[in-house]
Amino acid sequence: MTNALPLWEVFVRAKNGLAHKHVGSVHAADPRMALEAARDVYTRRMEGVSLWVLPSASIIASDPGESPSLFDPAEDKIYRHPTFYIVPDNIKHI
Amino acid sequence: MYTVSLSPETDLHIVAADDTQRNAVFEAKVADDQFIEPKDWMPDAYRKTLIRQISQHAHSEIVGMLPEGNWLTRAPSLRRKAILLAKIQDECGHGLYLYSAAETLGISRDDMTEALHQGRAKYSTIFNYPTLTWADMGAIGWLVDGAAILNQVPLQRTSYGPYARAMVRICKEESFHQRQGYESMMVLAQGTEGQRRMAQDALNRWWWPSLMMFGPPDDQSPNSAQSMRWRIKRDSNDALRQKFVDVTVPQAQALGLTIPDPDLKWNETRNAYDYGAIDWAEFHAVVRGEGPVAKERLAARIDAWESNAWVRDAALAHEAKRSQRKAA
Ligand SMILES: [Fe+2]
Numbered sequence: 001m002t003n004a005l006p007l008w009e010v011f012v013r014a015k016n017g018l019a020h021k022h023v024g025s026v027h028a029a030d031p032r033m034a035l036e037a038a039r040d041v042y043t044r045r046m047e048g049v050s051l052w053v054l055p056s057a058s059i060i061a062s063d064p065g066e067s068p069s070l071f072d073p074a075e076d077k078i079y080r081h082p083t084f085y086i087v088p089d090n091i092k093h094i
Numbered sequence: 095m096y097t098v099s100l101s102p103e104t105d106l107h108i109v110a111a112d113d114t115q116r117n118a119v120f121e122a123k124v125a126d127d128q129f130i131e132p133k134d135w136m137p138d139a140y141r142k143t144l145i146r147q148i149s150q151h152a153h154s155e156i157v158g159m160l161p162e163g164n165w166l167t168r169a170p171s172l173r174r175k176a177i178l179l180a181k182i183q184d185e186c187g188h189g190l191y192l193y194s195a196a197e198t199l200g201i202s203r204d205d206m207t208e209a210l211h212q213g214r215a216k217y218s219t220i221f222n223y224p225t226l227t228w229a230d231m232g233a234i235g236w237l238v239d240g241a242a243i244l245n246q247v248p249l250q251r252t253s254y255g256p257y258a259r260a261m262v263r264i265c266k267e268e269s270f271h272q273r274q275g276y277e278s279m280m281v282l283a284q285g286t287e288g289q290r291r292m293a294q295d296a297l298n299r300w301w302w303p304s305l306m307m308f309g310p311p312d313d314q315s316p317n318s319a320q321s322m323r324w325r326i327k328r329d330s331n332d333a334l335r336q337k338f339v340d341v342t343v344p345q346a347q348a349l350g351l352t353i354p355d356p357d358l359k360w361n362e363t364r365n366a367y368d369y370g371a372i373d374w375a376e377f378h379a380v381v382r383g384e385g386p387v388a389k390e391r392l393a394a395r396i397d398a399w400e401s402n403a404w405v406r407d408a409a410l411a412h413e414a415k416r417s418q419r420k421a422a
Pocket residue numbers: 155184185188264268
């Protein structure tokens with residue numbers, strides 16, 4: 001299968017005001033074809049008002065093996081959350 | 095406030111004739127509280143006003159790191175230092191969210207940075223005041239972030255999608271800023287006599303500049319009506335300022351601190367606090383760039399940008415070399 005169609009990731013904006021959300025992928029030869037395929041596959045029931053497609057190969061994903069070193073440091077920084085601070089109940093609007 | 099218009103807007107009412115149709119659709123959408131997204135048609139003046147407002151907001155977040163950075167190495171405990179560092183880190187993130195929202199309107203971040211450094215772009219007047227004591231860290235979190243929250247909460251429903259979404263993220267993060275500030279003020283206000291005096295002194299110096307953050311009075315904000323119609327401003331300057339006074343006065347009373355305004359008193363009929371006259375001459379002077387530490391702030395920004403240029407250059411040179419090797 002030397003002539004396999006490249007893979008594209010598809011993002012749909014459900015309605016204005018919301019960010020595009022990843023919904024899946026399609027195979028297509030070029031951007032136009034990818035958009036049309038995405039339209040046919042993912043928005044047949046008015047799921048969206050806008051589409052993004054981009055070559056799957058251009059996505060740089062983090063390595064699950066690196067997750068601890070990437071995300072664990074946030075775990076013990078509870079002072080980044082408002083609930084860390086004790087403000088008496090009678091103080092309003094804070 | 096971060097989003098108060100601080101520079102002249104001369105281009106607001108011009109719509110080319112062939113755009114009347116599209117403009118009508120746009121106006122109807124906005125009036126109906128719908129969101130405008132980057133690829134939707136929008137009038138040039140809306141785009142320009144948004145670029146000005148969002149970039150000014152972004153610059154405020156970035157310059158706003160400086161007064162607090164001033165105390166990082168002198169925080170009184172490791173706990174306070176970690177908290178202050180986390181807050182400053184958040185403000186940097188806020189700047190970046192906002193720059194990227196502005197970039198969807200067709201301006202580059204470098205262009206915005208250049209405009210700031212050349213003095214063509216403004217940022218909130220509040221950051222041109224010096225942070226003289228540790229209590230200023232508490233007062234800023236409590237008052238400055240408190241004022242910012244009041245302004246930013248309604249902007250979560252602003253008409254421009256990327257701006258609204260940035261504001262949602264920012265508002266989620268702001269709450270800790272205000273609470274750590276108030277908590278810090280509480281500790282000082284209940285501390286030694288010297289600490290209490292330091293807290294009162296900080297309130298004295300930050301109260302009026304905080305009120306000025308909401309911008310000139312409504313009758314001197316000629317473009318507010320247009321911005322409100324476009325839903326890129328959702329409440330008037332004076333309405334937000336009044337709200338700020340009304341929620342903050344009881345908070346100060348709970349601390350046992352005195353708001354530095356002899357004319358401040360509860361008005362039974364208005365169900366709100368009356369407050370004294372604001373020194374608008376001072377505000378306009380600070381907008382003109384005559385704030386106490388305005389020159390210092392801008393110099394610090396330019397210095398950070400220029401003295402770190404080699405890092406950006408090195409990263410690009412490294413990548414260029416790498417891809418050249420890959421191609422060979
Ligand atoms: Fe912020």
